[in-house]
Amino acid sequence: MMGKDRIGVIVDSFRVGLREGIKKAKEVGATGIQLYAVSGETDPENLKPAARQELLDFIKSNDLVVSALCGDLGGHGFARREENAWKIEKSKRILELARDLETRIVTTHIGVVPGDRGSDRRKITQEACRELGELAERMGGFFAIETGPEKTALLKEFLDSLGTRGIGVNYDPANLVMVTGEDPVAGVYNLRDYIVHTHAKDGIMKKQEDPEVIYNFFAEGGICDVRLSDYFIETPLGQGQVDFPRYVKALEDIGYKGFFTIEREVGEDPEKDIREAVRFLQGIL
Numbered sequence: 578m579m580g581k582d583r584i585g586v587i588v589d590s591f592r593v594g595l596r597e598g599i600k601k602a603k604e605v606g607a608t609g610i611q612l613y614a615v616s617g618e619t620d621p622e623n624l625k626p627a628a629r630q631e632l633l634d635f636i637k638s639n640d641l642v643v644s645a646l647c648g649d650l651g652g653h654g655f656a657r658r659e660e661n662a663w664k665i666e667k668s669k670r671i672l673e674l675a676r677d678l679e680t681r682i683v684t685t686h687i688g689v690v691p692g693d694r695g696s697d698r699r700k701i702t703q704e705a706c707r708e709l710g711e712l713a714e715r716m717g718g719f720f721a722i723e724t725g726p727e728k729t730a731l732l733k734e735f736l737d738s739l740g741t742r743g744i745g746v747n748y749d750p751a752n753l754v755m756v757t758g759e760d761p762v763a764g765v766y767n768l769r770d771y772i773v774h775t776h777a778k779d780g781i782m783k784k785q786e787d788p789e790v791i792y793n794f795f796a797e798g799g800i801c802d803v804r805l806s807d808y809f810i811e812t813p814l815g816q817g818q819v820d821f822p823r824y825v826k827a828l829e830d831i832g833y834k835g836f837f838t839i840e841r842e843v844g845e846d847p848e849k850d851i852r853e854a855v856r857f858l859q860g861i862l
Contacts, residue, residue: 580861583608583837584608584837584855585602585838586605586851587610587611587838587841590839590847591847592847595612595619598610599635600639601851605848605851606856606859607839607855608642609643610642610643611644611645611774611838612643614648614674615648615671619674621667621670621671621673621674624674633677642679642680643675643678644774645836646680648667649685649686650685651795654686654702654796655701655702656687656702661701668683668685671683681718681773682721683719684723684774685720685747686723687722689726689727689792690727692727692731694738706720707741707744710743711743713743713744714741714742714743718743719743719744719745719774720745721744721747723752724746725788726757726789726791726792727788728764733768733770733771736771746768746771746772746774747775747776748764748768748772748775749775749776750819750824751779751811752778754779754781754809754818755780755781755808755809762823766830766831772833772835773835774835774836775828775836776839777814777837777839778814778819778840779812779816780809780812780818781809781810783806783808783810784807784808813853814853815857821858822861825861839854841854
């Protein structure tokens with residue numbers, strides 16, 4: 578695909594529902610879409626084979642492909658053994674749905690990877706990710722871990738320890754900028770062997786905080802004495818601290834051929850922001 582044919586949108590970012598969001602993705606000039614597949618209409622349990630085919634036909638009728646599914650199950654990712662039985666089974670169903678919707682990629686957050694290689698939490702997370710990566714590999718796909726809670730060198734070391742080619746990375750440069758303070762361009766080279774999908778998002782770090790505190794805020798539904806706006810803000814593309822020309826060049830250097838999928842989680846007029854993001858990417862790719 579040419580660069581301009583690799584622009585995707587997370588359908589939920591439009592905040593207008595599934596089919597209307599799919600139509601809007603086509604209208605703004607995207608060629609791919611990412612769907613959340615954890616609840617509601619796109620929960621695998623709610624999509625029988627005929628419904629999956631109907632949805633795929635509708636996507637294709639709008640000249641779109643599915644770049645990835647989002648299988649983020651929230652909480653502390655896969656760090657708690659007592660939660661992992663149902664999370665692993667749910668993730669398996671999402672991987673199967675991805676196959677039926679003709680994408681190879683399921684993206685997710687797995688929780689914060691501890692730097693201590695011997696920690697129980699790290700071993701528990703490893704076991705879950707290895708099992709899902711091995712399943713994805715047998716299916717010819719990827720269970721793709723999103724960047725954010727830890728720096729890329731630590732994430733690479735963790736990924737290397739899993740020993741499966743079914744593990745990938747969903748590279749979100751804004752998460753790195755906003756939470757870890759890492760240069761996302763350098764991170765691309767660290768994770769070059771794993772990047773299979775990317776989010777096109779931008780942001781600014783206002784104040785450094787332990788990433789564990791930030792991600793615990795999300796995992797626990799908010800902490801009363803933490804205001805995320807004190808630490809970072811998400812911005813429209815090109816208005817934050819991600820150097821997109823250098824970032825895109827780095828992805829080209831490593832031979833990345835996948836999608837740049839726009840994610841817009843804030844703002845009063847997401848469609849306007851997404852349209853501008855598409856134009857911004859078209860000017861770079």
